[in-house]
Amino acid sequence: xxxxxxxxxxxxxxxxxxxxxxxxxxxxxxxxxxxxxxxxxxxxxxxxxxxxxxxxxxxxxxxxxxxxxxxxxxxxxxxxxxxxxxxxxxxxxxxxxxxxxxxxxxxxxxxxxxxxxxxxxxxxxxxxxxxxxxxxxxxxxxxxxxxxxxxxxxxxxxxxxxxxxxxxxxxxxxxxxxxxxxxxxxxxxxxxxxxxxxxxxxxxxxxxxxxxxxxxxxxxxxxxxxxxxxxxxxxxxxxxxxxxxxxxxxx
Numbered sequence: 001x002x003x004x005x006x007x008x009x010x011x012x013x014x015x016x017x018x019x020x021x022x023x024x025x026x027x028x029x030x031x032x033x034x035x036x037x038x039x040x041x042x043x044x045x046x047x048x049x050x051x052x053x054x055x056x057x058x059x060x061x062x063x064x065x066x067x068x069x070x071x072x073x074x075x076x077x078x079x080x081x082x083x084x085x086x087x088x089x090x091x092x093x094x095x096x097x098x099x100x101x102x103x104x105x106x107x108x109x110x111x112x113x114x115x116x117x118x119x120x121x122x123x124x125x126x127x128x129x130x131x132x133x134x135x136x137x138x139x140x141x142x143x144x145x146x147x148x149x150x151x152x153x154x155x156x157x158x159x160x161x162x163x164x165x166x167x168x169x170x171x172x173x174x175x176x177x178x179x180x181x182x183x184x185x186x187x188x189x190x191x192x193x194x195x196x197x198x199x200x201x202x203x204x205x206x207x208x209x210x211x212x213x214x215x216x217x218x219x220x221x222x223x224x225x226x227x228x229x230x231x232x233x234x235x236x237x238x239x240x241x242x243x244x245x246x247x248x249x250x251x
Contacts, residue, residue, distance in 0.1 A: 177207030
C-alpha cells in the first residue's frame, strides 16, 4: 500500500508543479524567461508528469489570460459563480479549452501571443494513444501494488484522479479560489485566498493575491502566507536555469 500512496502523492505534486510553474507562471504570465533548451526540458517534464491529462500550453495560456481579463464575469471561462456545481464548470472549461485548440473558439487577438509551442509534442500528447497509454500504465501500477483482499480495493478509487489530474487541479483552484477564504485586496471579482500556507496546491490557492499582482512570481503577499513554488523559482533563477522577469504585465 505504501507504494500506491507514494505514487499518488508524487504524481499529485509533480503534475501540480508543472501546471503552476510551466503552464501558469511561465506560459500564461511570463513571470520568468528561459533558454530554448530549458523550455523544451520543462515542456517535456509537463508532458510526463501530467500524462493522461496533458494540457497544451497555448490552450492553457489563452484561456487563463481570458480568466484574468474577465474574472468572474460571464466571459470568464471558469468562474464558479455561474455554475451550480464544479462538474458543470469543468465541462464548460473543457469546451472552451478545446475550442481554442481547434480554432472553433475565437478569443480576442491580444490573448494569442508569446506562449511556448512544441507542435509535435502537443499533437502526440493530445492523442488518445498517449492519454490511454498513460491511463493503462497507472492502472497496471495499481494492479501490481494494491494488496489483495480486505478494504484495499478502495485504493482503486484514486485512479480517476490520476487520469484527470490536470483538470482536477484546475477545478480545485478555480472553484475554491473564487468562493472560499479571505481577501487581502479589494479586486473587482470574487477571488479569495483559501489557505495561509498553501501546501495543498503549491501557491495556486492565493487567488486574490495573484489577481491583484498578476505578474508577480510570489503568490504570497503577507508575512504569514507561504507559496511553496516561489522558493523553487528563486533557486532555479539563482543557478541560471530561469531568469525572473522583474517587469510588470497586465495579463
